[in-house]
Amino acid sequence: MNMPAAETDPEPEEARVAALMRHAPLEFARVVYGLNDRANGRAGSMAAEDVARTVRQGAPVTRERAEQRARSYLPVFGHEHCPRCWVFNGIKSPLHFRDHTEDRPESAVCRVCGAEYSTGPE
Ligand SMILES: [Zn+2]
Numbered sequence: 001m002n003m004p005a006a007e008t009d010p011e012p013e014e015a016r017v018a019a020l021m022r023h024a025p026l027e028f029a030r031v032v033y034g035l036n037d038r039a040n041g042r043a044g045s046m047a048a049e050d051v052a053r054t055v056r057q058g059a060p061v062t063r064e065r066a067e068q069r070a071r072s073y074l075p076v077f078g079h080e081h082c083p084r085c086w087v088f089n090g091i092k093s094p095l096h097f098r099d100h101t102e103d104r105p106e107s108a109v110c111r112v113c114g115a116e117y118s119t120g121p122e
Helices: 012-039 046-056 063-072 083-089
Strands: 095-098 107-110 116-118
Touching: 012 046, 012 063, 012 083, 012 116, 046 083, 063 083
Parallel strands: none
Antiparallel strands: 095 107, 107 116
16 A cells, blocks of 8 residues: 555654553453463463463463553654553563664564564554
């Protein structure tokens, strides 16, 4: 597609931060799924394993904390941190960005938890 850029397009910086902020509630949902899976004997699910890894690192995972963190997640352009590490663990892992190509939008990778986020404009 070759669409002209509309004047109302957000700046790339705003688009990146907005895209990351959309991930925070998704990570909170993963915490909830993970806790439920563990409580129901499904410890092998991906969300349950994310919770288990966080607990092994010494950080208790609770729904309340994860919800608070998801609400308080506010990445700063140029110093963005990983929404998953933040919501699960309360740590600020720096994200590494990969420029967009013709085939795919810009994306961000976390080298701590391995998460990858699409951060280009929609
Ligand atoms: Zn991470």
